[in-house]
Amino acid sequence: MRFMMIVKATTDSEAGVLPSDELIAAMQKYNEEMIKAGVLLAADGLQPSSTGIRISYPEPGGKPKVVxxxxxxxxxxxxxxxxxxxxxxxxxxxxxxxxxxxxxxxxGEIELRQVFEFEELTDNAETQEKEAVLRQEIEGQRRG
Structure with missing residues (x-):
């Protein structure tokens, strides 16, 4: 089962305030523990929304809107x-x-959400096989 721990933003993080050296050290220690336990897949901080782009689909079949x-x-x-x-x-x-x-x-606030496994989204065997091939290609690209 995969889960995403979503770290919610604060006014400080949105203002671009960087974490302290102490917090970085604590997070590195935490990540090391997860690596040793074999559970960590990815962990990253995000830049403030001032550098972000939001793409919405205001109308079905319509052109996406970029903000x-x-x-x-x-x-x-x-x-x-x-x-x-x-x-x-x-x-x-x-x-x-x-x-x-x-x-x-x-x-700090963390939202914990389970990630859908592709098999949970469809029971179409052909679609599942295509997805398995795509995931193998992605894994192959990561390995170099």
Whole structure:
């Protein structure tokens, strides 16, 4: 089971305030623990929404609309993410609870969401096979 720990933005992260050296060290230690446990797939911080681009689809079949950031409502923004693969929802919660306060000022908020496995989205065998081939190609590109 894959889960994404979504770190919510704060007014500081949206203002581009960088994490302290202490927070970076704590996050590195946390990531090392997840690597040793074999659960970490990816972990990254995101730049503020002022550097972001939002693409929306206001009409079915219509042309996409492109809007440059910044965006409002820091509570709805994402400052970073960690992607893990674990055996259960409970294990995902345990790892999320171990994450240091992601902003270091008592403002951190983490949303934990399970990732759909492709097989859960369709029972069409041909579509599932195409997806498996695509994922193998992606993995091959990563390995070089």
């Amino acid at each position: 440059d950031g910044p965006f409002t409502e820091a509570k709805e923004m994402i400052a970073g993410y960690t992607l893990i693969e674990v055996k259960s929802r409970e294990e995902a919660i345990e790892w999320a609870l171990r994450m240091p306060d992601p902003h270091g000022f008592g403002q």
